[in-house]
Amino acid sequence: MKAIDASELRDRLAGLEPIGRGPDGTTRLAWTAELAAAEVWFGEQAGAAGLGVERDPAGSLWAVPDSPGPWWATGSHLDSVRSGGRFDGALGVAAGFAVAERVPGVAVIAFADEEGARFNTPTFGSRALVGRLAVGDVLARTDDDGLALADAMRAAGTDPERLADAxxxxxxxxGFLELHIDQTQDLARLDAAAGAVGALASRMRLALTFAGRADHAGTTRRAERRDALAAAARMIVAADELTGDDPDFLVTAARMLVEPNAFTTVPSGVRLWIDGRTPDPERLALWRAELEAAAAVLAGRSGVAIELATASHTEGVTFDLDVLAAIGDLPRLVCFAGHDAGILAQRLPAGMVFVRNATGVSHSPEEHVELDDVAVAAEAMRAALTRLA
Incomplete structure (x- = not known):
């Protein structure tokens, strides 16, 4: 059987890459026309591989063999962040079809809304599959235009009333095996085309709301101000400083919305999201508690009301040792990003293979991999699934 090579992968990606791509990168948000176009590509790939397409109650697409399950599966996701790269998620689905054509009895899955960029619902499809979604909460979440997730799902052809059936x-x-672009320079430093992920770090996304008072920027004295943006800035600094000198505790002020966002007005309101990641789950919980205590002190000092809530939280996970053995002799990695394979690993044997990324850049138009490296990773996946399936 012909090995998976760069030319085949290039041909598979050619039909997907233009969808949602613009001068500022790739944008394929969940439950949009762009994602629907990508799902048409998925159906074409499935048909060519002799697989039937089904959609689960969370909106994830399954390309399944004409044989009784349960099956081993591979795949990833088709949605992207705003202005993202060409390979995040898409690479795993395209390579998945290359593998499934060569290994009988393997399914390919494109999980719904892995990025969570529109409704702050990361790993939505895989969480739904393992029963780890607060269904009422997520369906009520709204996007920047005020549209509820339930309505967006319905408009895209997925019945939100069936979400709990996933x-x-x-x-x-x-079991499940996922191929993904490395979002660090770890493999590049090792001079390795591909690597096996041994574990995922614990991750937490916090949502903070600051309620101050709008006032004149030129006439309001410092002691009279209730500046929501100044309070948010102090919380960003506190979130970073509370990690101490730990190089493996990563904190990002990921998004901020300011009101009224005017040149001559003291900001009255801020919504802020802060992301924290570390291999140490106890340290992550302590960081959150210390940040909440800092918020209470700051609120008393600034006159700005501060609310802190956990928007999402994923415990770290160690991947299945038998799956790692099946992948073979690839360098072992620890990953700080969230992935569908990590969600499924809490319930099923699962694993991940990463592809070298020379710059480490991802979630960006500058994201890049060499398809020859992807072929190495895909062949490792094929060999592993041949052993496992």
Whole structure:
């Protein structure tokens, strides 16, 4: 059987890459026309591989063999962040079809809304599959235009009333293996085309709301101000400083919305999201507690009301040792990003193979991999699934 090579992968990606791509990168948000176009590509790939397409209650697409399950599966996701790269997620789905054509009885899955960029619902499809979604909460979340997730799902052809039924589909899987671009320079430093992920770090996304008072920027004295943006800035600094000198505790002020966002007005309101990641789950919980205590002190000192809530939280996970053995002799990595394979690993044997990224840049138009490296990773996946399936 012909090995998976760069030319095949290039041909598979050619039909997907233009979808949602513009001068500022790739944008394929969940439940949009761009994602629907990508799902048409998924159907074409499935048909060419002799697989039937089904959609689960969370909106994830399954390309399944014409044989009784449960199956081993591979894949990733088709949605992107805003102005993202060409390879994040898409690479795993395209390589997945290359593998499934060569290994009988393997399914390919494109999980719904892995990035969570529109409704702050990361790893939505895989969380739904393992029963780890607060269904009422997520369906009520709104995007920047005020549209509720439930309405967006309905408009895209997925019934939100069936979301709670998604866990019934988990029994169709024996395990899951995901190929993904490395979002660090770890493999580049090792001079390795591909690597096996041994574990994922714990991750937490906090949502903070600051309620101050709008006032004249030129006439309001410092002691009279209730500046929501100044308070938010201090919380960003506190979140970073509370990690101490730990190089493996990563904090990002990921998004901020300011009101009224006017040149001559003291900001009255801010919504801020802060992301924290570390391999140490106890340290992550302590960081959150210390940040909440700092918020209470700051609120008393500034006169700005501060609310802090956990928007999402994923415990770290160690991947299945038998899956790692099946992948073979690739360098072992620890990953700080969230992935669908990490969600499924809490319930099923799962694993991940990363592809070298020379710059480490991802979630950006500058994201890049060499397809020859992807072919090495895909062949490792093929060999692993041949052993496992």
């Amino acid at each position: 866990p019934a589909w988990l029994a169709r899987l024996r």
